Amino acid sequence: MNMKRWQSRTGAIEIQFNWIFVLIIGALIITFFVMIAQKQKQASDRSLAADILSDMGLLFTGQGVSVGREDVLEMPDIPIDVSCTDFSMMGIPKELGQTILFAPSRIEAEELIMWTLSWDVPFKVANFMYMTGKDDKYYVVGKDADCNPEPGDNSKWGPIIDSERNLQLGEILPKSMDVECVPVGNLDALEYEKNPYVKFVFLPSALPPGASLPRIPDEFRAARVSILAIDGDISVAGWENGGAMLHLSTVREAGSTAYEMKPFPAFGTEAVLGAIFASDHETYTCMMERAISRMRNVAKVYKERTQRLITYFDEAECTRYLPYTLLDRYLDFPEPGRGGSIGTGEAASIARNIIDILRLGDAPLRQVVRQAQRASCPTMY
Amino acid sequence: MEMTRKRGQVKFGENIAIMLVFFILLAMGLLFYGAWQRGTIKESIQEQFVKEAIRIALTVSYLPEVVCSQDNYIVENCFDEYKVFALARLIETDEEAFLEYESLFHDSRVTIEKIFPPDEREIIYLYGNSPADDDYTEVIPTFVPVTLKDPTKRLDQGNSIAILKVEVFR
Numbered sequence: 001m002n003m004k005r006w007q008s009r010t011g012a013i014e015i016q017f018n019w020i021f022v023l024i025i026g027a028l029i030i031t032f033f034v035m036i037a038q039k040q041k042q043a044s045d046r047s048l049a050a051d052i053l054s055d056m057g058l059l060f061t062g063q064g065v066s067v068g069r070e071d072v073l074e075m076p077d078i079p080i081d082v083s084c085t086d087f088s089m090m091g092i093p094k095e096l097g098q099t100i101l102f103a104p105s106r107i108e109a110e111e112l113i114m115w116t117l118s119w120d121v122p123f124k125v126a127n128f129m130y131m132t133g134k135d136d137k138y139y140v141v142g143k144d145a146d147c148n149p150e151p152g153d154n155s156k157w158g159p160i161i162d163s164e165r166n167l168q169l170g171e172i173l174p175k176s177m178d179v180e181c182v183p184v185g186n187l188d189a190l191e192y193e194k195n196p197y198v199k200f201v202f203l204p205s206a207l208p209p210g211a212s213l214p215r216i217p218d219e220f221r222a223a224r225v226s227i228l229a230i231d232g233d234i235s236v237a238g239w240e241n242g243g244a245m246l247h248l249s250t251v252r253e254a255g256s257t258a259y260e261m262k263p264f265p266a267f268g269t270e271a272v273l274g275a276i277f278a279s280d281h282e283t284y285t286c287m288m289e290r291a292i293s294r295m296r297n298v299a300k301v302y303k304e305r306t307q308r309l310i311t312y313f314d315e316a317e318c319t320r321y322l323p324y325t326l327l328d329r330y331l332d333f334p335e336p337g338r339g340g341s342i343g344t345g346e347a348a349s350i351a352r353n354i355i356d357i358l359r360l361g362d363a364p365l366r367q368v369v370r371q372a373q374r375a376s377c378p379t380m381y
Numbered sequence: 382m383e384m385t386r387k388r389g390q391v392k393f394g395e396n397i398a399i400m401l402v403f404f405i406l407l408a409m410g411l412l413f414y415g416a417w418q419r420g421t422i423k424e425s426i427q428e429q430f431v432k433e434a435i436r437i438a439l440t441v442s443y444l445p446e447v448v449c450s451q452d453n454y455i456v457e458n459c460f461d462e463y464k465v466f467a468l469a470r471l472i473e474t475d476e477e478a479f480l481e482y483e484s485l486f487h488d489s490r491v492t493i494e495k496i497f498p499p500d501e502r503e504i505i506y507l508y509g510n511s512p513a514d515d516d517y518t519e520v521i522p523t524f525v526p527v528t529l530k531d532p533t534k535r536l537d538q539g540n541s542i543a544i545l546k547v548e549v550f551r
Contacts, residue, residue, distance in 0.1 A: 025400065051425075061439050095484070124453050126445065297446065300478070301464055301468050301471060304470060305467045366452075369452050373451065379451050
C-alpha cells in the first residue's frame, strides 16, 4: 500500500518535472527564435538603408548633371539625417563628397522631394541640390501684397526672386513642396499642422529696418523649427539678385524655445533658395564654403585655359575677348563664413564685396562672352 | 523501485538526446544560413563598388571643369582639350585642389586617351590616386567614348575622338 502511494507520488513528480522541463526549454527556444527574428529585422533594415543610401548617392550624381529637375521619391519609414559631410539612415553614413546639398537636418517623410538648380556666377560652377520631406512645412512671411497670388495662377505670389527670368518665389519653388505665404499680421493666428519640421522664412518686406523678429506662435513648440530672415537692406543690386544678408537660425528642437540667429551673405538666387531649404546656419555655411571653393577651382581652370588660348592666338583679333584678369575676382573671393565665427558687421562688409563681384565681375564676363560668340572666337566659359 | 528510477533516468536521457539533436540541427542550419549571408554581403559589397565606379565615371563626364561649353550651354560627351589640360595641371600642382577632387574621385585614376586621328594619339592623365601595386585587390575600369574639342579650331574641325577611362581601385 505504502509502496504504491510512493510510486504514484514519484510518477506525479516525474510528470510535473517533464512539464517544467518542456516549459523552460520551450521558452528558451522561443526566446532564441525571437532574438534571431529581431536581429534579422535589424539587419534587413540596415541593408535596406544601405541600399537606399547608395541609390541616393547615384541619384545625387544624376541630379548633379541635370538642371531644374524635380523628383519625388517614395521612402521607407526610416528617417534621413543630413549633415555637412554626409547623409545617413539608421546610423549608416554615406559621404556627400563635393555634393552641395541644402536640406533639413532630419527628414521624416514617406515622400522625399529633390530639386536641382545650376549655380552660375556667370560660368557654371556646380548644381545646387535641394531636398526636403513632403511633410515638412515652409511658411513664407511677407506683407499682404506678397501673399496675394495673381488671379488665375496660384503660384504667382511673393517677390521676384529671379529678375532675369522674372520669376516670383511661388513660381520657382518645387510644386510638390508644402509652402504657404502668410502676411506678417496673421502670424499669430497660424495653426500647427503637426508637421515634423517647420521653416519660417521672413521676407525683407516683413522686417522693416531695425524691427525685431516676430515671435513664432507657441503651438509650434511641438515641431523642430528653423528660421531664415532675409535682410534686403544691405543690397545695392536688390536682394532678388542675390545681394542680400541672410540671418539663419540654429534648429529649435521640439519642446525648446532656444535658438540663435547668425548672419551669412547671399551669393545669387540659388544661394538664397539654399538658405530656405538648409536646416541651420552651420550646415548652410559649410555648403556655401564648399560651393565657393569649387568656384575658385573652376575659375582657376578657366584662367589657365584663357591664358593658353591667348598664347595660341598671340596678337590675333580673338585675344580681345579673353580678358582673363576678370577671373581674378573669383580667385580672391572672400571667405564668407569662416566657420560661422563672423559678426554682422563683418558679414555686411563681405556681402558688399560679393555684390561688387556680382556687379563688376559677372556682367563684364557675360558681355565679353557674347562679343566672342559674335566674332566667332572661343568664349571664356 | 530501482526499476522505476532507471526508467526515469532513461526518459531523461532520451529528452537530453532529442535536445542535443535539435540543437545540432539548429547549429547546422545557422552555419548554412551564415555562409549564405556572407555570400550575399560579398555580392552587395561588390555591387556598391560597381555603383561607385559608375558614379565616378558619371561625375567626370559632366564636370563643368572639363566639359565643352559655350555661354554655359553644355555639349554632352564632349571634353574641351584646353580645360582638360588646365584641370590636370591644377590637380597636379595645387595640393588643396587635389584634396577636393580626391573627395570626389577617391582611389581612382582618370585618363583621357585620344585615339583619332591616329597620328595624334595621346594619353592625358587627369587625376591619379591609385594605391601602391599590392595595396588593392580589385580594379574596375569604365570606358566612355567622348569627343575631345580643340577650342582654337572652328566648328567641327578641331574635334578628336577619345576614350575617357576611369579605373576605380579597391
